[in-house]
Amino acid sequence: MEAQRRPYIALSVGDPNGIGPEVALKALQSRELRKHARCVVVGPVLVMEDWAERLGLRDALNGVKVVDVVLDDPSEIEPGQIRAGAGRLAMESVARACDLCLSGEADAMVTAPISKEAIKLGGYDFPGHTEFLAERTGAGRFAMMLVSGSLRVALLTIHESIARVAGLITNERITETLQTVSDSLVSDFGIAKPRIAVLGLNPHAGDGGVIGREEIDIIQPALEAARANGLDISGPFPADGFFGRRGDREFDAVLAMYHDQGLAPFKALAMGAGVNVTCGLPIVRTSPDHGTAFAIAGQGVASADSMKQAILLAADIAEKRKATNS
Numbered sequence: 001m002e003a004q005r006r007p008y009i010a011l012s013v014g015d016p017n018g019i020g021p022e023v024a025l026k027a028l029q030s031r032e033l034r035k036h037a038r039c040v041v042v043g044p045v046l047v048m049e050d051w052a053e054r055l056g057l058r059d060a061l062n063g064v065k066v067v068d069v070v071l072d073d074p075s076e077i078e079p080g081q082i083r084a085g086a087g088r089l090a091m092e093s094v095a096r097a098c099d100l101c102l103s104g105e106a107d108a109m110v111t112a113p114i115s116k117e118a119i120k121l122g123g124y125d126f127p128g129h130t131e132f133l134a135e136r137t138g139a140g141r142f143a144m145m146l147v148s149g150s151l152r153v154a155l156l157t158i159h160e161s162i163a164r165v166a167g168l169i170t171n172e173r174i175t176e177t178l179q180t181v182s183d184s185l186v187s188d189f190g191i192a193k194p195r196i197a198v199l200g201l202n203p204h205a206g207d208g209g210v211i212g213r214e215e216i217d218i219i220q221p222a223l224e225a226a227r228a229n230g231l232d233i234s235g236p237f238p239a240d241g242f243f244g245r246r247g248d249r250e251f252d253a254v255l256a257m258y259h260d261q262g263l264a265p266f267k268a269l270a271m272g273a274g275v276n277v278t279c280g281l282p283i284v285r286t287s288p289d290h291g292t293a294f295a296i297a298g299q300g301v302a303s304a305d306s307m308k309q310a311i312l313l314a315a316d317i318a319e320k321r322k323a324t325n326s
Contacts, residue, residue, distance in 0.1 A: 006038045007107035007318040009311055010067075010097035013043030014112025015090045017081050018292025019302040021051040024112050025060040026304035033308055037315040039064055040106060042097040044071040044089065055300045067100070069093050079298030087118030094129060098136050101283035107322075108284035108314035112307065113292045116159075127159035130278050133285055141180045142280035145253065146263060146289055147313065148270035152189075152253040153262040154181045154279065165258045169201060169214055174222035175229070178255060182231050184279035185252055187324050188317040197242070197251040198223055198235030199261060205238045243269065263289075272303060275310045277317070284321065286314040 014020025021043070028039060041048060041061070045068045052058050069092050071077070076085030091114065100106040111129050119126065126132040134142040145154040156177050157168045178196060185194035199205075200219060202212035209216050219236045226233045237247060239256070243265035248254050256262025266274060267289065274289035288306035296302055 006036060007315045008105070009037045009039045009314055009318075010100045010106035010109040011039050011041050011311070012090070012093040012097040012109065012111045013041065013048065014093075015086050015115045015118055015292045016044070016047045016051075016077050017079055017083060017086045017118075018113055018115065018294055018297050020090075020112030020114075020292065021048060022055060022297070022300065022302045023288065023304040023307040024048075025052055025055065025057040026302075027307040027311060028060040028064055029057065030304075030308050033311055037311055039311065040067060040100065041065070042067045042069065042100070043093045044069050046074075047071060047077060050077075054298070067096060069096060080294045082115055082118045082121070082294070084118065084121035084123075086122075087115060087120070087124065088122030090114045091119050091122060091124045091132070094132065095136065098133055098283065098285075101285075102137065107318040108286070110307070110310045110314050111285065111287040113288065113290060115292050115294070129285075129287060130158060133278060133281060133283075137281050137283055139281050141176050142278060143177050143180045143184075145181060145184065145277045145279050146266045146270070146274050147277050148266070148274040148309075150252075151248055151266065151269055152185075153248070153266045154253055154255045155259060155262050156255060157258050159259065162258070166201065166214060169218055169257060171218055171222040171225065174198075174219060174255075175225050178222075178226045178231055178233060179229070180280040181253055181255060184277070188277070188279070188284075188320055189252075190320055191252050193232060194252040195232045195234070195250075196253045196255060197237060197247060198233060198255045199239040199242060199257055200236035201257045203238070203240065205236045273305045273309050275306065275313045277313065284314055284317045286310040286317070 076083040097109040206215040
């Protein structure tokens with residue numbers, strides 16, 4: 001990729017009390033990354049410079065533009081602590097990075113981890129990045145998909161309590177999510193005819209209605225409707241054995257019914273190098289597949305592998321979308 005054609009990536013620093021600034025700085029030191037992307041850091045300059053000094057990563061910001069986000073109260077920056085000011089700053093950084101993409105100043109955005117508790121304290125009533133970005137960009141349909149090489153796991157419901165999951169599984173939600181994921185596989189991953197596997201909700205996919213009827217009454221009819229719309233869909237498969245026998249290798253993506261059903265096996269298989277992709281947005285957005293890791297914040301021991309992969313994948317998707325739209 002020629003230097004002048006490297007995509008611009010807006011990198012929001014996440015919760016400044018977590019490992020976001022650390023993994024961002026470490027990723028920015030990667031020569032491989034700089035060959036494929038030009039990063040713009042979105043966050044408070046003073047915080048990033050302080051982290052770089054603390055961690056001995058002073059050269060990480062060399063040649064990197066930092067879009068400053070004002071830090072109202074420096075006392076709120078305390079590694080490992082949940083603070084309202086840190087949550088507010090994290091979301092202001094996300095909003096600025098999103099706006100850079102909407103205006104065309106950046107080709108994609110990558111979000112370092114936020115604390116859902118901190119952003120709630122900071123006045124943001126969103127369960128996570130995905131929902132916030134969907135509202136800010138006006139996305140009608142969106143889905144979360146975790147990616148590690150050819151392993152791709154999308155979620156029907158995202159940050160929802162288990163008590164609410166069954167009631168959120170509807171024919172419309174399934175068909176819309178499958179279409180969104182399929183469209184992303186085509187435009188963002190270059191897969192002309194995606195094959196998608198769908199997991200059941202109940203143990204053993206309901207065992208013919210003995211354990212539960214969601215598969216019979218809702219999921220199967222939705223899959224038939226998706227097939228009638230031209231999608232290549234299989235399932236519903238019992239979730240417990242699907243990844244154990246590596247059924248994912250037979251498909252381009254897997255749709256899980258709820259968060260932990262998909263993410264627990266994904267994270268076991270991805271081994272710390274997974275990337276979160278938001279399908280259906282008018283902009284490109286990825287993130288590492290880990291959280292703020294407050295327990296190790298400020299210690300300099302956090303791995304930047306997932307962050308590097310998130311930036312590289314964002315650059316790749318941005319290039320694919322450009323090629324598709326040109």
